[in-house]
Amino acid sequence: MCPITVMPEGSEVTVARVTGGGEASKRLSELGLVPGVQVSVVQNGGGPLLLKVGESRFALGQGMALKVFVDGACR
Template identity: 40%
Template sequence: MHAKSFPLSMANPGLRVQVVSLKGGAGLDRRLTEMGLNIGAELLVRQHEGGGVVVTRGETRFALGCGMAHKIMVAPLVGA
């Protein structure tokens, strides 16, 4: 499906990505899905703050810690 997926924590600012899988436990997966960071969600990486990442989905901004961002696998959106 996606040739190159990688952890969200590795994405460069300005990159548009799509969530392809969640690697946390059931509790973390549920929490992320409730926040709207589910499989298929399109995100724009805004910045890296320390070890964390700031992303937007539509008009909503999310600040994620490094550990959480490392468990969200993404792939770059082509043509975005």
């Protein structure tokens, strides 16, 4: 398990755990980033990540992205 920030572009991963509490956790949940959900990493160039969950695409800053841990091989 590793933070989604280390996953390369084109990766399709499953959310394993979301850390943090309060507003951060609520916001990630509203975006659909909850355990068990499939996420595609569309762009990861060191700044905000561009993610796809279902048919939705959104940018997620590095700070928030570090709270999302996924299953898969860490690079």
